[in-house]
Amino acid sequence: MSNLPDQIEDLQPKRRFSSSDKVYRILLTGCAALILIIVITMLIVIGQGSWLSIREFGLSFLFGQVWDPVKGEFGALPFIYGTVVSSVIAVLIATPLSIGVAVFLVEQAPRSLARPIGFLVELLAAIPSVVYGLWAIFVLAPFLRVYVQPPLQATLGWLPFFKGTPTGIGMFTGGLIMAIMITPIITAVVRDILEAVPVTQREAALALGATKWETTKIVLANASSGIAGAVILGLGRAVGETMAVTMIIGNRPHISASLFDPGYTIASVIANEFTEATGDLYLSALVEMGLILFIVTFIVTALAKLLIMSVGRKTQNVA
Amino acid sequence: MFAIRILFICVLLVSTMLVSSCFSGRRGKGDAIKIQGAGSTFINPLMQKWVSEYGNLNSNIRIDYQSIGSGGGIKQVKERTIQFGATDVAMKDEDLASAPGPILHVPVILGAVVLTYNLEGIGQTLRFSPATIADIFLGKIKTWDDERIKADNPDVPLPSVPLTVVHRSDGSGTSAVFTNYLAKVSPEWKEKVGEGTSPSFPVGLGGKGNEGVTGQVKQTPNTIGYIELAYAVKNKMPVAQIKNKAGNFVLPNFETVTTAAAETLDQTPDDLRATITDAGGQNAYPISSYVYVLIYRDQMDEVVGKTLVDFLTWGINDGQRFAQALYYSPLPEGMVKRASAKIAAVSFNGRSLRTEPQ
Numbered sequence: 203m204s205n206l207p208d209q210i211e212d213l214q215p216k217r218r219f220s221s222s223d224k225v226y227r228i229l230l231t232g233c234a235a236l237i238l239i240i241v242i243t244m245l246i247v248i249g250q251g252s253w254l255s256i257r258e259f260g261l262s263f264l265f266g267q268v269w270d271p272v273k274g275e276f277g278a279l280p281f282i283y284g285t286v287v288s289s290v291i292a293v294l295i296a297t298p299l300s301i302g303v304a305v306f307l308v309e310q311a312p313r314s315l316a317r318p319i320g321f322l323v324e325l326l327a328a329i330p331s332v333v334y335g336l337w338a339i340f341v342l343a344p345f346l347r348v349y350v351q352p353p354l355q356a357t358l359g360w361l362p363f364f365k366g367t368p369t370g371i372g373m374f375t376g377g378l379i380m381a382i383m384i385t386p387i388i389t390a391v392v393r394d395i396l397e398a399v400p401v402t403q404r405e406a407a408l409a410l411g412a413t414k415w416e417t418t419k420i421v422l423a424n425a426s427s428g429i430a431g432a433v434i435l436g437l438g439r440a441v442g443e444t445m446a447v448t449m450i451i452g453n454r455p456h457i458s459a460s461l462f463d464p465g466y467t468i469a470s471v472i473a474n475e476f477t478e479a480t481g482d483l484y485l486s487a488l489v490e491m492g493l494i495l496f497i498v499t500f501i502v503t504a505l506a507k508l509l510i511m512s513v514g515r516k517t518q519n520v521a
Numbered sequence: 522m523f524a525i526r527i528l529f530i531c532v533l534l535v536s537t538m539l540v541s542s543c544f545s546g547r548r549g550k551g552d553a554i555k556i557q558g559a560g561s562t563f564i565n566p567l568m569q570k571w572v573s574e575y576g577n578l579n580s581n582i583r584i585d586y587q588s589i590g591s592g593g594g595i596k597q598v599k600e601r602t603i604q605f606g607a608t609d610v611a612m613k614d615e616d617l618a619s620a621p622g623p624i625l626h627v628p629v630i631l632g633a634v635v636l637t638y639n640l641e642g643i644g645q646t647l648r649f650s651p652a653t654i655a656d657i658f659l660g661k662i663k664t665w666d667d668e669r670i671k672a673d674n675p676d677v678p679l680p681s682v683p684l685t686v687v688h689r690s691d692g693s694g695t696s697a698v699f700t701n702y703l704a705k706v707s708p709e710w711k712e713k714v715g716e717g718t719s720p721s722f723p724v725g726l727g728g729k730g731n732e733g734v735t736g737q738v739k740q741t742p743n744t745i746g747y748i749e750l751a752y753a754v755k756n757k758m759p760v761a762q763i764k765n766k767a768g769n770f771v772l773p774n775f776e777t778v779t780t781a782a783a784e785t786l787d788q789t790p791d792d793l794r795a796t797i798t799d800a801g802g803q804n805a806y807p808i809s810s811y812v813y814v815l816i817y818r819d820q821m822d823e824v825v826g827k828t829l830v831d832f833l834t835w836g837i838n839d840g841q842r843f844a845q846a847l848y849y850s851p852l853p854e855g856m857v858k859r860a861s862a863k864i865a866a867v868s869f870n871g872r873s874l875r876t877e878p879q
Contacts, residue, residue, distance in 0.1 A: 270721035271692075272700075272714065339736045347741070367683050369741050371726050449736075453690030453727025464726050470690075474729060477590035478692025478718040480616070 245496070252490030254482055263490060269455040271475070276487040278494055280455040284373065284465035285498060288447065289440040291377025291461070292384055297433050299381070300388035301422070307389075308396040309418050320393065327386035335449030338379045343370035343450060346378070351462060362459040369452075374461040376451035380443055384436035391432035395425045430510035434503060441499050444469040468495040554828050559587040560594020560607035563632055563694055563749060564812045568607065570843045571836055578835075582828055591694050592718065598624065598815045604825055605833075606815035609694025610718065611794035623818040626793050627863050628811040629836050631782055631850040633773040634699050635808070636761040637753050638745040639738050640665060640680070646772070648673045650764040651799070651807070655707035657745060658686055659714075660724030665743060673764070680743075687737045687746030690727025692719040698810040699747045702798035706807075747808075750778075751848035765807045766799055775850045777806035783853035793863060809850070816867060823869045830874045833864050 255263065259276060266277015303323065307316045347370030355364050399421050407417040422429070444467075452464020453474060468491050479485045558568070565588035572584045586607075589597075594606035599620045611626055636649060649657075653669045656662045662669055666679040689696045700716040714720050726741075728734035731752045738746045739756065750773050753760050762770035771777050784802030789795040799807050814833060820826025837860050841851040852860065865875045 268721070271719040272717040272721065336736075339733075339740055344740050367685065369685055369726065369744075371737060371741065448690070448729050449733055453729070454725070455721075466727075474691035474727075475719050476692075478592035478694075480592045480595065480613075480718065 248489055248493045248496065252486055252493050254486035255490040258483060259487075263487070264494070267455075267457065269471070271479070271481075271484050274481075274483060276484075278468070278491060280457050281466050281468045281471055281491065282494065282498060283457050284451070284455075285441060285467040285469070285495070286502070287461075288373055288377045288380060288451065288465065288467055289437060289502070291374070292380035292440040293433060293437050295378065295381035296385045296388055296436055300385050300432070300436070301392055301429065303385070303389045304392035304396055305418055305422070307393050309414070309421070323386045323389050323393075326382075327390065331383070331443065331445040332449075334379055334383055335446035338375065338446060338450040342379060343375055346370045346375055355462075363461045365460040366458075366462045368462050371450055371452045371464060372462050373451060373458075373465040376447045376465065376467075377461070379446050379450055380440045383443065383446060384439050387439060388432045388436040391435060392425075392429050395428035395432065396421060398428075399425055427510055430506070434506040434510070437506060438499065438503060441502055442469055442495070443467075444473045448473055468492075468498065554582050554824055556582070556584045556605070556825060556828060556832070557587075557603045558584065558594075558605040558607065558814075559589050559597050559603050560815070561591045561609050561694060561812055562588040563591075563609050564588075564607050564630060564849075566751070566847050567630060567843060567849055570847065571832075571840050574840070574843065575832055575835060582832070584832065590692070592692060595815065598817075601817075604816075605829060608813050608815060609810060610697045611796075611811075611813060612815065625816050625818050625863055625866065626813045627816060627833055627837070627860050628793055628852060628856055629814050629833070629860070630812050630841075630844055631778050631797075631809055631852060632698075632812055633750040633778045633806055633809050633850065634695055634702075634747050635750050635753050635773050636745065636747055636763065637735075637738055637758040638761065639742055641742055642680070643677060645674070645677050646759065646762055647677065648762045648764070648770045651702075651706035654763070655703050655710045657684065658688070658703065658722065658724070659707075659710060660686070673770075682743045685741060685744045686722070686725030687728055687734050687741070687744050688722045688725050689730070689734055689747075691729050691733075693730075694718065694810075694812075695731065695747065695749055696720055698796075698798065699808060701796050701810075702808045705796075705799045749848075754848055763807055765805050766801045767803045767805070769803055771804060771806050773806045773808070775845050777804055778809040778850035779853050781805035781807065781809040782811065782850075782856055786853065786855045786859075789856075789859070793859060812849075818867055820867060820869045820874065823874070826867060826869050827874045827876075830864055830867050834861065834875065837861060837864075 255276065259266070263276060263278055264282070265279055266275070267279050268275045268277050269280065307320055311319065347368055351368030351370065351374075355368060358364050403424065404417050404421060407420050412420070447467055448470040451467065451470065453466050453470060454464035455466045455471070456463070458465070472488055472491055472495075476488055479488055565586070568586045568588075572586055575584065576582060591608035591610055594608050595612055595616060597603045598606035599616070601621065609632070612624065617624055636654065638647060640647070649670075650673050653662065653673060656669060663684060664681055665684050666681045671679060697716060697718045700710075700714065700720045703714070704711040704716045714723065726737055728737040728746070731748045734746045734748050735752050735756050735758065738744045739758065748758075750760075752758075760773060762772050765771050780802055781797050781800035784800045784805050785795060785797045795811065797809050797811065800809065816829060816833070820829070837852060837857050844851045865873055867874050
């Protein structure tokens, strides 16, 4: 009985909350710190691993166009070019497509149609990369070679982008397969964002006599920063995408204006050559590629963020 | 209350797993011998067959082989994280020198790299001479009806279509064997490209893995590429005849590949590190190669070392009969003897680990 006051104190809500809050806070901080620690350790390890190559080639590594492991010459430029170009193709194709699908799902489709299509979109996101790659080799590439590339070449062949022998394999197909892969992600995020736009806005627009199209424009304008965020998410996935692209892009470290020519990406060369890389300098050069991918991703994301901020400001001004 | 129950269940589960893993680990300590190997992806199908067959014969031995690539195998052997490695390309002198102890190369099987192509309407098997192959992969031959291809195939109506080269994009022993051959037959190739696991090809599309090259050749008309024999046979791809040193056009098969090894036995050095591309002999297929198992001469553990020696001895003798079904070629008689002598050199504290008549 003498313990009773203590027990009562134990049961006091204030103390219970404070201790559980403490645990809660520590847990959350731990989670956040873990991300930071992982990124920093990765940077340290990649930095250490690529030190030999950095010391050997210096800045010329970034601008070198020759990648010849046999002779020990390593240059990253064709890979950086391939990564950026294929990702840009992917985003250019995927963004309008995804926004279209998302607007349809949220603004147009009847419930009975929106559900199954939304489900299919999520299903697309769950397909493994290697399956996309195989599908690209056996279905997409032959299709493009026969039905898409020849007419493109016939009509727009005077442009430098559509020269060369159309084999179905190359930068164009690589970008297209990435576009298909990032479409579900962008679509899913944009859909959620559009759903978050208050219904009152739509009602207000319609009440003022706006057409469905004009209403959608207002909704899209209000959701623009969120949509841009979704595009960045897709872009991030495109830059780092490895397996499917490796299987279809042609894997040739060569800078060519033609999108029908084979190209190469940073992630692909690492996946391709790391297992059989012998020799310290060769390994180090591959690790430095990883470091460059890190930096390219960072720059691309930062640029996209800047773009959003400027767009966001503009729409705010309009509003 | 609910949370406590969940927690309790979790603790129970974890402890069960811990206890069971402890026991399974313990059981191994008494009698089961565990051996870890890694390396060449090329030999993986055969190695898995060997491991399972040998495991059936010796229930107390567990061998685990991971196909991580020849380069990875060499690396792990040097770091002594595995007991044996396997590689399609013999280790370089500097790699051997920087290893913590003498490493032996034991040839265990033979493989072949073949030329395959996709050319519509051509029923005949195409023939290629070495210089033509080099010119094709150097990008100097751009169409299928080039005079140089015509010269080897006078009876074939070759179409006037652009020729597309397909090569491996990932680092691989297949590329190393193929470029080793080209470097031997073409001075220009040797100077411009050289040989290695990831050569920088002057032209063509890169496919990832044998399956990638196979897929691209199969799907793209007017292509030519090089793959391992097994992939060509399994995918019903055409395989080209290649002109060997003796001047005969030869198809790759068990006999011609084994012949290539037999014909080069005299030139094979004592450490057995040899390339057998461009071999002499009337019936030798010119793009053949050994696959090696890498093993330390001085073993650190008597039981493990002895098990390894027994396993390899079984592999180069009884194990050879599994080769053909998986499209490898068996070692020639003379090489079995020399490989056997090599295995006998594996020792623990200076004593050979091989118990004589196997």
